[in-house]
Amino acid sequence: MAQMAGTSGAKPKPREERASIFPARQRSKVTKDLGRITENAVFLNIPYDQRFRSLYLAYIAGLVHLGFLPRVTLGLPSGARRLDKISALIESCRYSIHDLSRVGIDRNPPFATPRFNMPFELGLAVAWERANPTRHTWFVFEEKNYRIQKSLSDINGTDPQIHGGIVSGVLRELSNIFRRTRDQPALPELTSTYHTISRRLPRILADRGAATPYEAQVFQDLCYEAKVAADSLMLLKGSR
Amino acid sequence: MAPPVRITTPIPTLEEFGEELGLSRSRRRTLAPVFVEHRADREYVVRRQGNSKANHVFATQKEAVEKARELSPNRTILIERVRDGADGRDKWRKA
Numbered sequence: 001m002a003q004m005a006g007t008s009g010a011k012p013k014p015r016e017e018r019a020s021i022f023p024a025r026q027r028s029k030v031t032k033d034l035g036r037i038t039e040n041a042v043f044l045n046i047p048y049d050q051r052f053r054s055l056y057l058a059y060i061a062g063l064v065h066l067g068f069l070p071r072v073t074l075g076l077p078s079g080a081r082r083l084d085k086i087s088a089l090i091e092s093c094r095y096s097i098h099d100l101s102r103v104g105i106d107r108n109p110p111f112a113t114p115r116f117n118m119p120f121e122l123g124l125a126v127a128w129e130r131a132n133p134t135r136h137t138w139f140v141f142e143e144k145n146y147r148i149q150k151s152l153s154d155i156n157g158t159d160p161q162i163h164g165g166i167v168s169g170v171l172r173e174l175s176n177i178f179r180r181t182r183d184q185p186a187l188p189e190l191t192s193t194y195h196t197i198s199r200r201l202p203r204i205l206a207d208r209g210a211a212t213p214y215e216a217q218v219f220q221d222l223c224y225e226a227k228v229a230a231d232s233l234m235l236l237k238g239s240r
Numbered sequence: 241m242a243p244p245v246r247i248t249t250p251i252p253t254l255e256e257f258g259e260e261l262g263l264s265r266s267r268r269r270t271l272a273p274v275f276v277e278h279r280a281d282r283e284y285v286v287r288r289q290g291n292s293k294a295n296h297v298f299a300t301q302k303e304a305v306e307k308a309r310e311l312s313p314n315r316t317i318l319i320e321r322v323r324d325g326a327d328g329r330d331k332w333r334k335a
Contacts, residue, residue: 066247067251069260069261137245179246183251196316221267223257224257227254232318
């Protein structure tokens with residue numbers, strides 16, 4: 001079962017008093033523009049590869065339609081500063097989603113290696129949540145049932161959301177974990193938003209001169225297009 | 241399956257969302273949806289969301305829709321219904 005924090009209603013401590021997984025000296029600069037927790041922000045920890053493209057779009061469509069602001073590590077600088085930025089990004093988000101579908105060997109050159117980024121960032125989120133249980137909630141998504149019990153047995157007892165590697169699975173699981181008290185969108189609405197941004201992707205890539213959707217500006221455009229599509233659907237829904 | 245989280249935070253407006261996203265103002269204007277609205281004085285206006293004033297004014301809905309399609313090709317255009325229903329005017333349909 002995913003860690004369910006943040007429901008106690010306890011008054012949050014000022015930021016300076018809250019624990020961090022990084023020393024204050026390191027955080028001071030990187031948290032300058034990420035110094036607050038955004039209640040509707042979701043940190044999205046996913047693989048950036050071609051095979052994941054449709055699921056990437058599904059996460060964006062689903063989260064935006066549900067009223068969230070997705071945040072990703074695209075566009076962050078590499079090196080030591082990148083780690084600081086990632087942890088600051090996680091700390092600024094009320095929720096995080098960690099997709100551990102890619103546990104196999106990545107055979108792309110120069111070396112065939114497993115990819116540790118996703119579990120590593122999950123570790124950062126778990127540490128942050130344990131230090132600040134009312135400020136963060138994390139969820140694990142997986143493609144295959146029971147696989148995580150082997151690949152990451154340390155989190156046994158945590159039920160992952162199984163999406164089956166398909167778009168409708170991702171949208172269904174997002175709907176399962178996030179329930180709006182009012183106007184919960186139905187699965188066909190989320191699917192419609194997904195189809196809209198899928199159609200717009202080639203135009204966005206051309207506008208941005210990008211080869212892949214895994215670029216910061218393309219991500220921004222996709223989120224905004226998803227919001228436009230979701231708002232239009234709501235307007236039309238209210239008109240029926 | 242993890243138990244659901246109840247979300248009570250309000251859904252942001254398009255403007256708020258674009259701002260939070262850090263998307264430039266000009267890009268937001270380009271991607272903003274286009275509406276064809278009906279005015280009481282038998283005029284049809286084409287307006288992009290975020291603009292307080294009409295971009296173009298036409299005498300017929302057909303002309304207004306054509307202009308909207310030109311401004312926003314391959315995108316959904318929302319048209320204000322002109323028939324008065326029980327709930328009044330503020331209803332929309334796709335082009």
